[in-house]
Amino acid sequence: MAPTQADLDRIAFEAMAQRLEQNPDFRVLRRLEPVTDFGPRPLSTDDAGALAPSHRVIVLDTETTGLSHQADKIIELAMLMVNVDSVTGLPFGRVELYEGFEDPGMPIPPMAKEVTGITDDMVRGMRLDDEAVAQMLNQADLIVAHNAGFDRPFVEARFPGFASKAWGCSFKDVDWKAVGATSLKLGALAADHGWFFDAHRAQVDCHALLQILARPLGSSGLTGLGQLITAGSQPSYKLSATGSPFESKDALKGRGYRWDGEAKVWSCTLSDDAALEEELAWLAEAVYGGRQATVDIERLDGHSRYSLRRGMLEKRRL
Numbered sequence: 001m002a003p004t005q006a007d008l009d010r011i012a013f014e015a016m017a018q019r020l021e022q023n024p025d026f027r028v029l030r031r032l033e034p035v036t037d038f039g040p041r042p043l044s045t046d047d048a049g050a051l052a053p054s055h056r057v058i059v060l061d062t063e064t065t066g067l068s069h070q071a072d073k074i075i076e077l078a079m080l081m082v083n084v085d086s087v088t089g090l091p092f093g094r095v096e097l098y099e100g101f102e103d104p105g106m107p108i109p110p111m112a113k114e115v116t117g118i119t120d121d122m123v124r125g126m127r128l129d130d131e132a133v134a135q136m137l138n139q140a141d142l143i144v145a146h147n148a149g150f151d152r153p154f155v156e157a158r159f160p161g162f163a164s165k166a167w168g169c170s171f172k173d174v175d176w177k178a179v180g181a182t183s184l185k186l187g188a189l190a191a192d193h194g195w196f197f198d199a200h201r202a203q204v205d206c207h208a209l210l211q212i213l214a215r216p217l218g219s220s221g222l223t224g225l226g227q228l229i230t231a232g233s234q235p236s237y238k239l240s241a242t243g244s245p246f247e248s249k250d251a252l253k254g255r256g257y258r259w260d261g262e263a264k265v266w267s268c269t270l271s272d273d274a275a276l277e278e279e280l281a282w283l284a285e286a287v288y289g290g291r292q293a294t295v296d297i298e299r300l301d302g303h304s305r306y307s308l309r310r311g312m313l314e315k316r317r318l
Contacts, residue, residue, distance in 0.1 A: 017030070029195060030196070032195040039093075041085065041092040042085045042088050042090050052085055052088075054092075055084045056139050057083075057143075057228075057229070058136065058142070059210045059213070060151060060206065061151065062151050063075050065106065065108055069157065073106070074102055074128070074158055075102060075118055076099070078203040079133070080206045081136055081139065086226075089216075089224070090223060091210070098132055100126070100127075100128045103124055107120060116200050128158070133159055134159070137159070137165065143162065143168070144169075144209075145167070145170070148306035152167055156307065167307070168232045170209060172269075175217070179217045187199050193215060195211070234272060235273075236269060236301075237275075237297055237298065237299055238300060239270055239279055241257065241266045241295060249266070280318060284318040288318055293317070296315060298310060
């Protein structure tokens, strides 16, 4: 069959793009094309020489009427589920998709319409398919969102089964700075890989995130998906500098602590046991000056992290 004019145009434009890429004064961005099948499983092995296990990972995104978990509602939900090799973090096989709209029972605010492009007519009378969501959720080992602290409370309120799953946040749990990322926004991370896409629609955001996370990061060769699987299986800690002296606020802020106006305390999040012990030693010397003090430690795992539920609490004397 003879090529169409569209085929010929595509070939010509690609030739132009490749020529531009040869000049260091230009960067070329291509429209991101969804991957629906990542191909055969990697033949990686574990320490015993057996075929490495795999994880079923759901990449999720929501569009909502606003930012309040108490007052706003989901209007669009998209999920991509893929198998991921546990050693390399590489996805393989077919990508399963769920996408749906839901009528929030209220007019969509103008700001949400402007950001998402979703109108009242698009969602009127629509409802997310509880059975289809449950079937996909039951197969998953890990749920990933680019801002899990936003998405998780929304989907747990609508589908309580999400509360029993481990979650990871691709914004916070992947070491993007180590690979030179200057912005952690999804569009910027895509541009770093030479892609652009029409953001703020759930399905295309999921495809963009999945393809970004499928790429090896840094010299280790582990993908973002691999980092998220590791982070989801390990605890992290929220450390609160309870009763810290007022004059220590600049030191705490410079160290990366954030002020919780409701609890009236400076706190930070630490990725592992070693980081926690190092931070406790710093607090004892730099903030409390060797005086006796008791700080609060909240242990978070994949089932409590990024939810509205508290983790296991511990008081530690310094």
